[in-house]
Amino acid sequence: QKSAVDFQNDLYLKIARNFLRYQWVLLYFFSATPTVDENYFRDGTPLQPNQYVRSLRSSPFGYVNDPEIKVSFESLQAYADSLEHWVNNGKLIAEKEFYSNVRLRGAKKARDLVKTGIQYLEFRLFDLNPFAPYGITLEDARFIHYFILLMAWLDHTADQDDIELGKTRLAEVSWEDPLSPTAYSVEGELLLLEMQNMLDVLQADDEIKAIVKEKFAQFENPNDTLCANVVVAIEKFGGYQKLGADIAKGNKKNALERFYALSAFDNMELSTQALMFDAIQKGLKVEILDERDQFLSLQYGDHIEYVKNGNMTSYDRYISPLIMENKVVTKKVLAKAGFNVPKSVEFTDIESAVKNFPLFENRAVVIKPKSTNFGLGITIFQYGVQNRNDFAKAVEIAFREDKEIMIEDYLVGTEYRFFVLGGKTLAVLLRVPANVIGDGVHSIKELVAMKNDHPLRGDGSRTPLKKIALGDIEKLQLKEQGWTIDSIPPRDLIVQLRANSNISTGGDSIDMTDQMHESYKQLAVGIAKAMGAAVCGVDLIIPDLTKPAEPHLKSWGVIEANFNPMMMMHIFPYVGKSRRVTLDVLDMLFPELNIR
Structure with missing residues (x-):
């Protein structure tokens, strides 16, 4: 009988393998790097005049390792062995230089994971959405969450050959025209059908079902994808630099309209937000015990203080x-x-x-x-x-x-x-x-x-x-x-x-x-x-x-x-x-x- 650690390792490995097999689907929906300055390339740009691609970042010209570096996800032992191999022969400076779109995490060294087990997975595929002030929308984050859950839900588990196929498709899709359908839309539609079945079984809410339906339609209508919208905006503004400057000015204006607020904590009173802001800057651990009652726990080392409404503390007499x-x-x-x-x-x-x-x-x-x-x-x-x-x-x-x-x-x-x-x-x-x-x-x-x-x-x-x-x-x-x-x-x-x-x-x-x-x-x-x-x-x-x-x-x-x-x-x-x-x-x- 498997131990809890072995079960957890197997689950995380299944998710990681299947994610690497189907990662191209997320790239199709969420890529946002269709072009780059020609000075980025050492030996001349491979892009044709006026050519746009889905994701330069995820392409062979992007944030990737040398093609010969292959790390096995067949088992945790194989993962640690192969990663150490590339570091020891100098192909990788350190384990952290392994730029896989999924990495097994939970220890400083991969070898330690064999003893402690995988604690979590790190997903590194995503381009930043330039239209979202924080780089991603809540709706997209929810879709990604359920997509990762789908990787565990699938009956099959990708093997190493499947992973290599997934990497090949990722490279191909990354170089496709963002205004055209992907060559693998049929596979993508079948995967989302399975996702819809999963949502029905899980009795998921209508909001996520609507999001998946919207993504499904994007296989037929590539103009609705994020990257297509980025391309249209680049053309409208006459270049990605001008588009970026315009977005930055808009984000700055919006941020300064409520310069006094601590983003993501707008439900708290402003005095509490200000205290949290300072506490975070000073390196304190901040925990919201009760948001409605403005109750915080502040911790520095073993020293813990409780604060209500910004300045009610244990220093006051009852x-x-x-x-x-x-x-x-x-x-x-x-x-x-x-x-x-x-x-x-x-x-x-x-x-x-x-x-x-x-x-x-x-x-x-x-x-x-x-x-x-x-x-x-x-x-x-x-x-x-x-x-x-x-x-x-x-x-x-x-x-x-x-x-x-x-x-x-x-x-x-x-x-x-x-x-x-x-x-x-x-x-x-x-x-x-x-x-x-x-x-x-x-x-x-x-x-x-x-x-x-x-x-x-x-x-x-x-x-x-x-x-x-x-x-x-x-x-x-x-x-x-x-x-x-x-x-x-x-x-x-x-x-x-x-x-x-x-x-x-x-x-x-x-x-x-x-x-x-x-x-x-x-x-x-x-x-x-x-x-x-x-x-x-x-x-x-x-x-x-x-x-x-x-x-x-x-x-x-x-x-x-x-x-x-x-x-x-x-x-x-x-x-x-x-x-x-x-x-x-x-x-x-x-x-x-x-x-x-």
């Missing part, structure tokens, strides 16, 4: 986010620690809050949920609340986000976000509330739509800036200024759509780290310490950032302390210097790397 989530508790803890906080009143139902309207009438106040983040449910009456209905509406909006709300005094000054990590203020941001600038032509609604077209704006979690909304809060803010969404503001007039300056509600981000007085940076560090947080976002109201802090509300006041503060607005500010705070997160987690 109680810290609970304190910061509750704005009432936050204020009490900070007040007890000696920090300036505005006075506030809490309410547990809409009716009691509205009844107390006379207490707040004509006063500048902020109405917000007790437990909130990202500026949700906050309404600011910076010019004084005068209308009872507007007050009631703001109360209702706050209660949508929580069962309790706070109404607190509005502090005069400018709001700044301080990013604190490891006892240092690393970045300071001025967050300008959501706004549009009038042009005397377009309505506020139209101006918002135009501003939202900026490539940095999106959902706010996968883009540096969030699109501006036109909901109840924005309409209340417009009403306070005497506008509606259909109003047409005069040229250069700034129309405020929000009073709170959160980036998550459509605000603009401006880096102010270098301009901020050091005393406020130290205040932010102290506030984070009072919260017990290793990473904290502190919001301060400051009338004049150039003057040193004084111990009273007219000098500065704490609005909020936030757990899991956004990092992307510091990394990708709307205006100003980028602060790559994700590197500081990694430096905190892995001090042995000396990242900073």
Whole structure:
């Protein structure tokens, strides 16, 4: 009875042999090197004027060994013996110089495979698809996957003579006219019929069946193959260099439209993408434990750290986010620690809050949920609340986000976000509330739509800036200024759509780290310490950032302390210097790397 290793070796060898026998089929579908500069050839080009072929790369003039080098795939022992033979007699510099379209892998030397067994197969046939930004499309990758599976499915197993026949056909097909049918289309159609039978037995999905049907039709219509499309494009652009330059410019433009994103990880929040980007660059092993929950495992050697949402780590105390989530508790803890906080009143139902309207009438106040983040449910009456209905509406909006709300005094000054990590203020941001600038032509609604077209704006979690909304809060803010969404503001007039300056509600981000007085940076560090947080976002109201802090509300006041503060607005500010705070997160987690 065979061992598991012997079974695995036999399976991999069967796939390898059959692949080498039928590799020409994949070349017919996916080749993309129909021409090359004449200087490529040492002894003059073998191509006739205006001649195109299917694949110069896979032809005898391409990425191949000398024809006399034949390596046996009859057994693993024969593979190792023959490969060592060509290396020992100097025909190959090293085993890695064996340019077979299939190689047996799993050890540094082929001889070691005899002991350990084949761990995987390496397929090396494919030309890069110039029309696909990553060199291959998902549909083509799926077809190749099932084609390789077919090589195991086939009843027969190619022998060494079959392999040599396959190599001969590969050379012939590689030199065919890409706009003409292949000489071996009948064999190719029979193979794909077998593939369709396999898909039926496996109950494969309709998508792969449609892909195989499409490939089947390409035997009759060679103009639909990849190489034929490349030839047509070369002719259209007047040469492969011009075609390549045009494709490169297009790919660059597309890449720079979302320069802030980590390709293939668009489902992650942008802060998490930035952390992953830096972790990969620094040589850390990155594992996504839960994509939806933004949970990562980062590893360097035996050192493992877990990170949630970009900066929630084991360095924070469990109680810290609970304190910061509750704005009432936050204020009490900070007040007890000696920090300036505005006075506030809490309410547990809409009716009691509205009844107390006379207490707040004509006063500048902020109405917000007790437990909130990202500026949700906050309404600011910076010019004084005068209308009872507007007050009631703001109360209702706050209660949508929580069962309790706070109404607190509005502090005069400018709001700044301080990013604190490891006892240092690393970045300071001025967050300008959501706004549009009038042009005397377009309505506020139209101006918002135009501003939202900026490539940095999106959902706010996968883009540096969030699109501006036109909901109840924005309409209340417009009403306070005497506008509606259909109003047409005069040229250069700034129309405020929000009073709170959160980036998550459509605000603009401006880096102010270098301009901020050091005393406020130290205040932010102290506030984070009072919260017990290793990473904290502190919001301060400051009338004049150039003057040193004084111990009273007219000098500065704490609005909020936030757990899991956004990092992307510091990394990708709307205006100003980028602060790559994700590197500081990694430096905190892995001090042995000396990242900073």
